[in-house]
Amino acid sequence: MSMEARIAEEVRRAVRSATGLELDGVHVERPNDPGHGDYATNVALAHARTFRRNPREVAGEIAGALDAAFVEKVEVAGPGFINFWLSAGALAGELTVLLRSGEAYGRREPSGKPVNLEFVSANPTGPLHVGHGRHAAYGDSLARILAAAGRKVSREFYFNDGGNQIRLLGESVAARYAELYGREWPVSDPDALYKGEYIAEIARTAADRAGERYLEMEPAAAVRELSEFAADWCMRDIRRTLKRARTPFDIFFNERSLYDSGEVERVVERLREGGYTYERDGALWLRSTDFGDDKDRVLVKSDGGYTYMAPDLAYHLNKWERGFARAVDIWGADHAGYPPRIRAGLLALGLPEDFFDVEIVRLVKLMREGRQVKASKRAGNFVTFDELLDEVGVDVARYFFVRSSHRTEMNFDLDLAVRQSDENPVYYVQYAHARIASIFRRAGLGPEEIREVPEGEFAPEERLLVLELLDYPRILESAAARREVHPVPIYLEALATKFHQFYTVHRVLVGDEALQRRRLALCAATKTVLKSGLELLGVEAPERM
């Protein structure tokens, strides 16, 4: 339970004892202004109508009923806020819970039905670009946060290694491959070909392995083989980059398997039999407007092929049948308009309304020297995720990606990420961790050896640090509930600030046994939370810097 929840419980008890009323919605918060207490509640104001009395008067009675051992000082302020300061005993008690829990503090054991989290889901037609990097960083961290908050999570990557895109990829490789032998490949549309340097690399690899064999084959068959070869190559490249970015997946789901198993056909059949479709202009339409979509959508084209919607619905039905309580998809801004039609299809299939949900990740703009780096392949301009990792490293890249809300377009400032790396926020947080590690090295003991906080008062800087530490469980819960990652780095920076301030004013290794022990306890607790939080972001917590 978070400290805040515990306090809300105490306030509820005080309200009951003072007024005889049982309230369920009790709001407790950490005021911005430390002069307004460690925590404050607005119960007297918020429930003024229920009490039918002067809020200040009621607030006074509630304040008087608060447990004196828990609360050191209480005051009624403004129109009827109750501000209170926790006792040293209450703070030390919770800090001891933190120390004994270690990195499990604020976390829960996963339980209940699992959540399926699908992200990145790039098709194997080329390397991951910077936008995918944001998806990977957000998706992976979100998975870690959800798991830490007690949800079972399965991470899934959906891809399609067949179809027209892949055929084009094969043709692009064939063209470059032919060039190696001074020949020209008969391509259908030269403008449609993929152009990156990786195409040449795949072509060279193919030539190394097979020599001129593809030139001797029937061209269509050669393109088929090269397509498969190229898609494999790209998929390996993608997996390598993901691994490098510390982003593991439980399942790589191939769209083709849905066709092979007949699931695509079955889903369309089921919709047709349910009477949710009609034929028009030779195509089969889903009556998605009956389920909240703006317009009806085509499921089967007049040429007999399926639109992307058919396999997408089959895929999500498949997730449902695999027993997930919920499927959360992380999509790019260019798919922002699609959730309603998928949701409509799933409702027609009889799935519950809250099964399917989408988080849209907005675009990334790379900024260098105050100007946008265009996604062109010009020299010096990198665009792939791999190149970004080369340039700034995994820690910086991941931290930057999740530092701002995924719902907002972001500017990735390379100058800040690379050149001014010393003042980069990720180092600020890591440095606090390294500083603490250094103290423990000097003290000759491990942070995990400290399991409790000796009696005594806290200095103001210590108090603020403790209060910040006790905020961690709430941050986790709220981030998971809102499916937001950015509160974590924002919190870690606030925590690092509180620690650096404490460190500047108070020396830890002072010789005085009890005092030193108390301060080491604060250090151990801070180190634990910093490490735990950084782990959620997939960022290292260094012992030295």
Next chain:
RNA sequence: GCGCCCGUAGCUCAGGGGACAGAGCAGCGGACUUCUAAUCCGCCGGUCGCAGGUUCGAAUCCUGCCGGGCGCGCCA
């Protein structure tokens, strides 16, 4: 035109209906004989896009405008 997202300090961004709106960067000025100065302290800096409304109370909720992004295909 319709839908989704965004508009907060010079720049990048936080802000769970509450009490004088915050941080980092940039700028200026201070602090190392001490456990790491990748740090700390101070100063400078804001009509929270605009206008209404709901509320005891709005950056936060509602409506309408203005500005920006992304969608709006029998492409995936």
